[in-house]
Amino acid sequence: MTQLSKNNDMRLNRSCMTLLCLISLFGVVVFALTYGQVHISFDRLFSALMVTGDDPIAEQIVLSIRLPRVLTAVIAGAALGISGVLMQTLFRNPMADAWSLGLLAGGQLGVALIVTAAAFAGPAALDFISGFKGIGLTAGAVIGIACFAMIMIALARRVGNITLLVVGLMLGFTVQGLVSIIMHFANRIGGRVFSGWNDGTFAATQMADVSWLLVPIMVGVFLAIISAKGLSAMQLGETYAKSIGMNTKSLRWLTLTAVVLLVAPVTAFCGPVTFIGLIVPHFARAIARTSQILPLLPVAAVCGALLATTADAVVHLPWEQHFLHLNAILALIGAPVVIVLLVFSKHMRGTV
Amino acid sequence: MLQLNQLCCGYPSLSKPVVDPVETELKAGEFVCVIGRNGVGKSTLMRTIAGLQPAISGSAHLMSNDLAQMTANERARHLAVVTTVKVNSPGLLVDDVLALGRLPFTNWRNQLTQKDFDIINNAIEMTNISAHLGQPLNSLSDGQRQRVMVARALAQTPKVMILDEITAFLDLPSRVEIMVMLRNHAKQNNGIVLLSSHDLDLSLELADKVWLMEGGQLHDGSPNHLIDNDLISDAFSSQDIGFSKSQKRFILAENESTPHH
Numbered sequence: 013m014t015q016l017s018k019n020n021d022m023r024l025n026r027s028c029m030t031l032l033c034l035i036s037l038f039g040v041v042v043f044a045l046t047y048g049q050v051h052i053s054f055d056r057l058f059s060a061l062m063v064t065g066d067d068p069i070a071e072q073i074v075l076s077i078r079l080p081r082v083l084t085a086v087i088a089g090a091a092l093g094i095s096g097v098l099m100q101t102l103f104r105n106p107m108a109d110a111w112s113l114g115l116l117a118g119g120q121l122g123v124a125l126i127v128t129a130a131a132f133a134g135p136a137a138l139d140f141i142s143g144f145k146g147i148g149l150t151a152g153a154v155i156g157i158a159c160f161a162m163i164m165i166a167l168a169r170r171v172g173n174i175t176l177l178v179v180g181l182m183l184g185f186t187v188q189g190l191v192s193i194i195m196h197f198a199n200r201i202g203g204r205v206f207s208g209w210n211d212g213t214f215a216a217t218q219m220a221d222v223s224w225l226l227v228p229i230m231v232g233v234f235l236a237i238i239s240a241k242g243l244s245a246m247q248l249g250e251t252y253a254k255s256i257g258m259n260t261k262s263l264r265w266l267t268l269t270a271v272v273l274l275v276a277p278v279t280a281f282c283g284p285v286t287f288i289g290l291i292v293p294h295f296a297r298a299i300a301r302t303s304q305i306l307p308l309l310p311v312a313a314v315c316g317a318l319l320a321t322t323a324d325a326v327v328h329l330p331w332e333q334h335f336l337h338l339n340a341i342l343a344l345i346g347a348p349v350v351i352v353l354l355v356f357s358k359h360m361r362g363t364v
Numbered sequence: 365m366l367q368l369n370q371l372c373c374g375y376p377s378l379s380k381p382v383v384d385p386v387e388t389e390l391k392a393g394e395f396v397c398v399i400g401r402n403g404v405g406k407s408t409l410m411r412t413i414a415g416l417q418p419a420i421s422g423s424a425h426l427m428s429n430d431l432a433q434m435t436a437n438e439r440a441r442h443l444a445v446v447t448t449v450k451v452n453s454p455g456l457l458v459d460d461v462l463a464l465g466r467l468p469f470t471n472w473r474n475q476l477t478q479k480d481f482d483i484i485n486n487a488i489e490m491t492n493i494s495a496h497l498g499q500p501l502n503s504l505s506d507g508q509r510q511r512v513m514v515a516r517a518l519a520q521t522p523k524v525m526i527l528d529e530i531t532a533f534l535d536l537p538s539r540v541e542i543m544v545m546l547r548n549h550a551k552q553n554n555g556i557v558l559l560s561s562h563d564l565d566l567s568l569e570l571a572d573k574v575w576l577m578e579g580g581q582l583h584d585g586s587p588n589h590l591i592d593n594d595l596i597s598d599a600f601s602s603q604d605i606g607f608s609k610s611q612k613r614f615i616l617a618e619n620e621s622t623p624h625h
Binding site: 015016017018100101104106238240241244245247248249251252254255256257258259294297302303304306 | 414415416435436437438439440441443444445447449451452453454455456457459460461462463464465467468470472473474476478481484485488494497520
């Protein structure tokens with residue numbers, strides 16, 4: 013290759029791969045809806061989804077238990093995948109995501125404080141929060157994540173990538189310590205509300221919650237699309253991004269807002285979900301074979317949804333006992349991927 | 365074409381400006397080398413002209429438009445910058461970097477037209493980097509990266525190119541090649557190339573005009589003018605090295621005085 017030209021082959025290849033991921037996603041979704049403690053055939057699934065009323069048991073299982081869970085996994089996975097692309101580009105750090113840079117820890121702290129405040133206010137307030145996650149926990153997560161995001165972006169200008177990752181890790185530990193002290197002084201019900209939330213899962217949402225989840229995420233996706241061009245430039249660093257016409261200051265705010273809108277609702281409804289935002293951007297780049305941000309976003313969304321639904325499906329296989337945790341499965345997939353990337357990928361050499 | 369009106373640059377946190385007010389003008393087609401010792405303010409002056417940091421006072425006008433008043437995007441359509449900042453981003457391909465040079469001209473989706481591709485391919489040819497296409501930027505050597513960044517700046521089709529110590533990582537033949545290419549580019553394009561370098565011999569040889577910076581002052585003129593007025597030798601000579609007017613280059617000082625024991 014001695015010239016640069018419109019590479020239609022690559023674009024076709026990208027579309028094919030994305031389509032393949034979409035088909036796999038559809039397969040996993042159908043599997044998750046049909047397979048479980050109770051097996052539901054395709055016919056019954058179809059009639060349940062159409063709400064025909066012929067099969068109340070199937071409707072009950074599909075519509076109020078499985079569908080909210082699977083929809084949550086799809087939406088949350090897509091949101092986390094996109095947020096990972098935004099974080100890694102904004103911080104120019106291939107190991108950056110909301111979890112590794114301590115933003116989720118901020119969310120945990122915010123939620124713990126809200127729960128504790130409610131516990132002190134009385135059982136009615138606690139009922140309100142745990143029954144109506146939409147506002148209470150989201151507010152806590154948004155405030156916590158936004159604060160920690162601002163701390164990290166300010167810090168990123170002063171320290172290197174590795175230092176930043178270690179600081180993110182240490183923030184996580186600090187918050188864990190703080191949270192157990194806070195919980196120590198909160199009452200037992202508050203503690204139960206928090207630890208129920210703190211175990212990441214897509215199964216805690218009702219159908220009504222899904223729209224609460226979806227609205228801020230849609231706004232976040234919109235902001236991500238707007239900031240895509242600037243983020244492409246940001247890969248060259250701040251000086252170059254400015255020199256090719258980007259207003260880096262407003263871009264930073266725009267992107268951080270997008271990240272908070274994408275991550276906070278997921279964290280509020282599902283608890284801290286690890287690894288998706290960290291590894292999905294790498295899969296997306298490998299599939300899209302470009303580091304332009306805009307074509308990367310849909311690929312990252314589909315990959316994230318696929319990873320989230322798959323991990324969730326494994327958790328909810330009809331096991332004898334229910335001890336599997338979502339984050340355990342994600343860690344089993346994610347941690348080896350990170351190790352392989354760091355050790356073997358030529359794209360990563362010298363970037364961390 | 366590029367006019368500096370009492371442009372004074374530095375940092376608000378310092379009590380005194382790094383560079384005293386500069387009043388000068390560059391004409392279309394000029395290849396200008398900025399020379400001076402470390403820390404004398406070359407980068408500060410160039411960054412200020414490029415709009416990457418605000419001026420303390422005064423202004424820089426390009427074709428009678430104040431550069432500081434332009435939006436970042438407008439400025440990027442007229443002025444391209446290459447620095448020694450090392451670009452390091454996961455998965456960033458050489459192709460992506462070159463495509464980013466067209467960013468000030470593309471739509472919100474950053475789509476390239478055939479014209480954009482033609483411009484980029486021209487820049488690839490000028491800088492001789494076609495062998496690196498399709499490779500991750502991380503896999504290139506420092507000198508190769510620098511060539512890619514120059515190609516990206518050329519793809520920006522700027523009137524003014526500001527290049528800060530870009531030849532530092534290049535070997536001598538590459539250094540000459542790039543500087544000659546930039547000089548020809550300025551002529552053919554009727555643009556201005558402003559290049560800072562520590563390569564004094566080459567700068568004095570190739571530049572149409574030299575900006576010599578010393579002690580917060582900027583002396584500008586043709587290389588011969590600066591040499592004849594002893595400004596070059598005053599700025600750079602030390603007990604170990606001196607400037608030979610006849611040879612127009614620096615030579616090691618004759619070690620006449622033997623060390624006392």
